[in-house]
Amino acid sequence: MTQAALPTVAGKLTANAPLAPLVWFKSGGSAEWLFEPKDVADLQAFLRGLDPAVPVMPLGLGSNLIVRDGGVPGVVVRLGKAFAKVSKCAGLTLDCGAGASGILVSSTARDNGIGGLEFLRSIPGTVGGFVRMNGGAYGGEVKDILVDCDVVLRDGSLHTLAAADLHYTYRHSELPDGAIVVAARFRGRPGKAEDIQAEMDRISASREASQPLRSKTGGSTFKNPSGHKAWELVDAAGCRGLTLGGAQVSEKHCNFLLNLGDATSADIEALGDEVRRRVKAHSGVDLEWEIQRVGKSK
Structure with missing residues (x-):
């Protein structure tokens, strides 16, 4: 083209x-x-x-x-x-561009005395992805704070969708096919800046202690199946530290895959599928990918 x-x-x-x-x-x-x-x-x-x-x-x-x-x-x-701006728009609500990071959103909430958005500090992504995937961590989910979002559809039309229109479930929304989120409004609750900062610090320290943040990774690999934690199933199946090509299951957190330096995407995806196979054989549980896989194989 x-x-x-x-x-x-x-x-x-x-x-x-x-x-x-x-x-x-x-x-x-x-x-x-x-x-x-x-x-x-x-x-x-x-x-x-x-x-x-x-x-x-x-x-x-x-x-x-x-x-x-x-x-x-x-x-x-x-x-x-141009899409990474965050500002207070009314009461306890923030107007967030889809390119804004979770750190910027939670910090702006703190500066405006808005609590309940601290969990966004821990999600490595932007507002657009949070809205699409119902991002969540540390007891919070986007479905709990989203008022509405602006999306541009594949035909170029701009629409505002209420949270109820997305029919959120765990790590899933019914965003229209081809829709690109360009902005969202998040509403929190009253809070003191020092308390909000303390919670953000607690979350940050917990992430640092438990996740391989300094590695080439994609975040949580598999969704938590109902009644289970994905990392525990992966660990029980003997996959902690498992390698394939240049990819490895993190020894620090079994629900993270790592690129050790020269992994191809094929290595990483194949390792994930091997983990899924071993978990199924060991526990009978089908792990679902949380990480999106896109594009063409070579």
């Missing part, structure tokens, strides 16, 4: 853009095209003018993602600084 076949944009279009530097695993192929829109209107105009047959995929911080080694066809949309 040539640039001439693409709509004119105010933002940035890059052909054959390597995605490995943009994802936490630091592995995988390139995007056929990477689009970084200037603003919502730029994104709308681009999607409106793009051939409906061309696939489009949004990309946040790339923390919950395996990009396969053959790359991603079509257009990958990455929301940059």
Whole structure:
């Protein structure tokens, strides 16, 4: 697909853009095209003018993602600084751009005396991903704080969806196919800045102690099955420290996969599937991927 076949944009279009530097695993192929829109209107105009047959995929911080080694066809949309603003809009509600990090959202909440959003401090991602996946940790979930969100559909139209429209379940929403979240409103509860900071510090210390944060990883690999913790099932199946190619099951936290340095995405995905096979054989439980796998295999 040539640039001439693409709509004119105010933002940035890059052909054959390597995605490995943009994802936490630091592995995988390139995007056929990477689009970084200037603003919502730029994104709308681009999607409106793009051939409906061309696939489009949004990309946040790339923390919950395996990009396969053959790359991603079509257009990958990455929301940059223009989408990373957070401000208080009313009462105990924050207006958050989809590119804003959990750290920025929780810190802005603290500065405005808004509690209940501290758990976002612990999720390695952006608002768009939180909304799509019903992100959660340390006793909180997005479904508990979301008021509504703005999304741009594949035809370029802009819509506001209430939290109830997303029909949230565990790590899942019914966001319309092709929808790109561009903003969301989160509502918390009254809180004192010092208490909110103390809770954020507690969460940060707990994460540091229990998770391999300094490694090339993708975050939690598998969803917690009903009545179980994924890491305990992985550990019981003898998978702690298991390696395949350049990929390893973390010895610090069994629900994290690591790129030890030169792993391909195929190594990482195959290791995850081997873990799923061993857990099924040991406990009879089918582990579901929480990490998204996208693109083509080589």
